[in-house]
Amino acid sequence: MFKYNLSYWEKETFLKPIDVAVIGSGIVGLTAAIQLKTLRPDLQVTVFERGMLPTGASTRNAGFACFGSLTELLDDLTHLSEDELLTVIEKRWRGLQNLRSMVGDAELDFQTLGGYEMFTDDEEDAYQDCLQAMPDFNRKIGAITGHREVYIQADDRIEKFGFQGVRHLLLNQPEGQVHTGKMMAALLQKAKALGIPILNGVEISALEDSSQGVELKTAFGWTIEVPKVLVAVNGFARKLLPQLEVSPARNQVLISQPIPGLKVEGCFHYDRGYYYFRNIDGRILLGGGRNLDSGEEQTDEFGPNELIRTSLVALLRRVICPDQIVDVDAWWTGIMGLGPEKKPIVEQVSRNVTVSVRLSGMGVAIGTLIGQEGAELLLENS
Numbered sequence: 001m002f003k004y005n006l007s008y009w010e011k012e013t014f015l016k017p018i019d020v021a022v023i024g025s026g027i028v029g030l031t032a033a034i035q036l037k038t039l040r041p042d043l044q045v046t047v048f049e050r051g052m053l054p055t056g057a058s059t060r061n062a063g064f065a066c067f068g069s070l071t072e073l074l075d076d077l078t079h080l081s082e083d084e085l086l087t088v089i090e091k092r093w094r095g096l097q098n099l100r101s102m103v104g105d106a107e108l109d110f111q112t113l114g115g116y117e118m119f120t121d122d123e124e125d126a127y128q129d130c131l132q133a134m135p136d137f138n139r140k141i142g143a144i145t146g147h148r149e150v151y152i153q154a155d156d157r158i159e160k161f162g163f164q165g166v167r168h169l170l171l172n173q174p175e176g177q178v179h180t181g182k183m184m185a186a187l188l189q190k191a192k193a194l195g196i197p198i199l200n201g202v203e204i205s206a207l208e209d210s211s212q213g214v215e216l217k218t219a220f221g222w223t224i225e226v227p228k229v230l231v232a233v234n235g236f237a238r239k240l241l242p243q244l245e246v247s248p249a250r251n252q253v254l255i256s257q258p259i260p261g262l263k264v265e266g267c268f269h270y271d272r273g274y275y276y277f278r279n280i281d282g283r284i285l286l287g288g289g290r291n292l293d294s295g296e297e298q299t300d301e302f303g304p305n306e307l308i309r310t311s312l313v314a315l316l317r318r319v320i321c322p323d324q325i326v327d328v329d330a331w332w333t334g335i336m337g338l339g340p341e342k343k344p345i346v347e348q349v350s351r352n353v354t355v356s357v358r359l360s361g362m363g364v365a366i367g368t369l370i371g372q373e374g375a376e377l378l379l380e381n382s
């Protein structure tokens with residue numbers, strides 16, 4: 001990284017009037033900045049983003065507008081009480097409605113094509129457990145979503161989708177999908193329309209409380225002092241605030257070449273949610289497999305993992321599209337922020353620093369709420 005000092009003009013014009021610095025321009029940082037400016041139009045809110053674009057999870061995810069597949073919910077019940085779990089589901093559902101009203105269904109390309117959970121031949125026990133739990137979940141989650149039957153059996157669609165080696169499908173009827181790129185473009189546009197500067201290419205390397213507020217150190221060597229800071233860097237949080245219980249989790253993702261006559265439609269979860277795929281623009285987007293090499297994938301560095309990539313290609317060719325030759329067009333990785341519990345951290349961590357981090361792989365669903373909560377907490381403590 002090259003080093004330099006700020007000029008007088010840069011300091012006075014671009015960096016001096018800041019009242020609140022938001023670090024990170026993912027879904028959480030942008031929503032927080034928008035909320036701060038909406039509630040307090042008099043404040044100068046500036047977003048610092050180390051990437052050319054948001055470069056964490058928000059522009060790199062799968063775009064599932066999901067609130068819980070049955071194996072995941074049953075797994076959650078091993079460490080959460082039922083009330084706690086229903087609160088998480090309610091938050092995801094409310095978060096999705098919040099995202100839709102904030103951005104608009106047309107801008108999001110929001111579609112309710114359903115979310116399927118896929119069970120292969122050797123997963124009969126897990127499937128039976130889900131079937132047994134389904135009526136109870138339907139009653140309780142129906143009360144949250146207003147849908148009479150959220151989960152139904154959908155084995156009759158296995159042939160239609162053309163899968164091989166799949167024994168059962170369970171369908172979550174109200175689950176939707178969004179176009180992740182359009183979602184983020186719309187949020188960036190909203191922030192800019194409110195006059196929020198987004199300074200791209202600026203990595204904050206450290207934060208320190210100071211007499212005037214907080215001193216932000218940048219990787220360029222210059223520092224600035226701002227009165228208040230909201231940290232929204234999710235999987236990268238420990239680099240700035242090592243005391244936070246947030247671990248990075250890298251995810252490998254592929255997009256196939258266009259597949260003529262693609263039969264797959266909707267969002268699909270497999271192996272307790274470790275794998276996920278969907279249709280987009282006549283292609284398959286497929287990601288996950290982190291559990292195959294979780295040690296290696298506990299990193300905030302982008303990069304390939306050949307073991308996982310090989311397993312994703314095998315799943316694509318053998319199970320999802322077995323009848324035709326399907327090639328991978330491109331790969332990428334994204335970084336999630338996880339913790340010992342699936343609960344985001346929205347906290348004031350020092351006199352002038354608030355954090356909204358640890359989205360636990362659910363940021364499309366709850367990101368806007370977590371950004372707004374962080375903004376409101378920061379204003380309460382101002």
Ligand SMILES: Cc1cc2nc3c(=O)[nH]c(=O)nc-3n(C[C@H](O)[C@H](O)[C@H](O)COP(=O)(O)OP(=O)(O)OC[C@H]3O[C@@H](n4cnc5c(N)ncnc54)[C@H](O)[C@@H]3O)c2cc1C
Nearest residue numbers: 024026027028050055056057058061062064204334363364
């Ligand atoms: C592959 C993948 C698939 C996913 N699929 C789904 C899905 O289908 N549905 C769903 O609900 N969720 C999904 N998620 C999770 C969801 O994308 C995240 O929970 C959400 O995007 C987190 O948003 P965020 O704003 O907190 O973090 P991020 O989007 O990671 O934003 C943090 C930003 O901070 C910036 N930053 C970091 N450090 C610094 C620094 N020191 N200085 C300046 N800037 C910094 C980063 O560049 C980044 O832009 C997925 C995640 C991944 C990785």
